[in-house]
Every structure is written in structure tokens, then in C-alpha cells.
Amino acid sequence: xxxxKTAAIVIRSRDYGEADRIVTFLxxxxxxxxxxxxxxxxxxxxxxxxxxxxxxxxxxxxxxxxRALGRIDNCELVSxxxxxxxxxxxxxxxxxxxxxxxxxVGTQENVPETFAALESGLNLLDQGLPPxxxxxxxxxxxxxxxxxxxxxxxxxxxxxxxxxxxxxDIAQGGVICGACTTKASGRLYPLQVGTWKLLRLxxxxxxxxxxxxxxxxxxxxxxxxxxxxxxxxxxxxxxxSFKFLEKISSPEA
Ligand SMILES: [Zn+2]
Numbered sequence: 001x002x003x004x005k006t007a008a009i010v011i012r013s014r015d016y017g018e019a020d021r022i023v024t025f026l027x028x029x030x031x032x033x034x035x036x037x038x039x040x041x042x043x044x045x046x047x048x049x050x051x052x053x054x055x056x057x058x059x060x061x062x063x064x065x066x067r068a069l070g071r072i073d074n075c076e077l078v079s080x081x082x083x084x085x086x087x088x089x090x091x092x093x094x095x096x097x098x099x100x101x102x103x104x105v106g107t108q109e110n111v112p113e114t115f116a117a118l119e120s121g122l123n124l125l126d127q128g129l130p131p132x133x134x135x136x137x138x139x140x141x142x143x144x145x146x147x148x149x150x151x152x153x154x155x156x157x158x159x160x161x162x163x164x165x166x167x168x169d170i171a172q173g174g175v176i177c178g179a180c181t182t183k184a185s186g187r188l189y190p191l192q193v194g195t196w197k198l199l200r201l202x203x204x205x206x207x208x209x210x211x212x213x214x215x216x217x218x219x220x221x222x223x224x225x226x227x228x229x230x231x232x233x234x235x236x237x238x239x240x241s242f243k244f245l246e247k248i249s250s251p252e253a
Pocket of ligand 1 (some may be wrong): 157159163177
């Protein structure tokens with residue numbers, strides 16, 4: 001049976017049966033892969049916390065013919081990103097980034113870029129950057145990697161640099177000037193000029209510079225609303241981790 005070695009990030013992990021764990025990884029070589037860690041809960045020493053979500057690991061696994069799940073032979077922790085585990089907000093954002101990355105690795109071309117973006121996002125969370133602002137910087141970036149890049153530079157209708165008041169067309173994925181809304185067909189959502197500038201940069205800046213962007217609470221609210229509406233419209237469902245993040249961010253929580 002073929003044995004493989006790869007770098008990976010744990011994006012999901014759950015108990016299975018009496019003693020095992022089923023773990024989903026994102027690997028820059030093969031994309032998303034799910035494998036079983038036999039006896040992981042019986043012998044704590046064998047995997048030493050390396051199967052916890054949002055861990056960067058070095059993985060050795062065996063493909064099993066005619067089985068959906070591979071078998072984890074060895075999983076060594078490279079980084080647990082301890083900083084991001086210090087509060088719920090950062091964990092919530094790590095969950096959003098991981099879920100999104102896991103969802104979008106469809107084609108072989110975008111796999112290394114998606115892995116690099118997730119690794120960079122987790123690193124920045126670990127370093128203590130403001131989590132919600134960071135999430136906004138990465139959201140539309142991930143959507144662009146999935147082939148859903150929005151048009152931020154020019155108005156979808158007049159093709160010019162858009163002039164306020166601005167609107168966002170979720171169905172077409174792009175910005176529209178106030179004066180052009182009469183010629184727009186889809187449902188439009190208001191877009192603050194400040195948020196537009198940030199989102200435009202978030203989609204085009206080199207990955208290493210994304211950490212420079214700062215979304216204030218108002219821009220965060222707008223960006224999250226647009227991203228959720230966008231995913232709902234194009235994928236027909238919500239991300240689980242968005243709901244978790246909303247729950248821990250609400251004042252009642
Ligand atoms: Zn226009």
C-alpha cells in the first residue's frame with residue numbers, strides 16, 4: 001500500500017469509535033485528505049497533540065485501496081500555534097479560515113496557494129493580530145482562490161473607477177456606482193467607500209502584506225455580512241464556523 005509523507009494543517013478532527021480519531025488535513029501536495037488515527041485516544045504519547053485542529057504537522061499516511069480513509073502512520077507537530085489558542089475569538093477565526101480553505105481546494109492549481117494562505121492566516125492569529133480584522137482580510141482572498149474573485153477595481157456597469165455611494169452586487173460579484181444602480185439587475189447591498197478600499201486591497205496585495213490591513217468594527221460587520229451573503233448565494237449554504245463565531249461574538253455569549 002502506498003505510503004506518503006507531506007506537510008499538512010489539521011482542519012478538522014473528531015473521535016471515532018472507542019479509541020480512534022478521524023482527522024481531515026489540508027496538504028499543499030494533495031489538497032484535502034481524511035485519514036484515521038488508530039488508537040489515538042488510547043495512547044496519548046503516540047500522536048502528542050498533533051491531531052488537534054489548526055496544528056501544522058508533518059504527516060506520514062498510508063493510502064488504503066478501496067477505502068475512503070487513509071491510515072495515519074505518524075504525525076509530528078511542527079507548530080501548534082499556541083497564541084491562537086488563548087482566546088475563543090482567535091479560535092473562532094481559525095475555524096472559519098480552516099473551513100473555508102478546506103471547502104475551496106477543488107482544483108490542483110489552487111492547492112499550494114490555499115495552503116499558503118491558511119498557514120499565513122494561522123501564523124498571524126498566533127502572533128496576536130486582531131482576529132476579526134484578519135478574517136476580513138482573508139475572506140474574499142479565499143473566495144478568489146476558489147474562482148469567485150470579485151471585481152473591485154471598476155464598476156460592473158460603467159467600467160469606470162466606481163463613485164460613491166457604492167453598492168455590491170452579490171450575484172455578479174462586484175461593485176457598482178450609485179449612479180449606475182438603475183442599470184443593475186441583481187439585488188444590491190450598500191458598501192462603504194472605506195470597506196471597498198480595504199476589500200480591493202485584500203484581494204490584490206501580496207500575501208505577506210495582508211496583515212497591514214485594518215478593518216474597523218463597522219467595516220468588519222459589512223465585510224462579514226457581504227461574505228456570508230456571497231457564500232449563501234453561490235454555494236447555497238452557510239459555513240458552520242460563521243455561526244460559531246457569531247455566537248461567541250454576541251454580547252450575550
Ligand atoms: Zn458605474
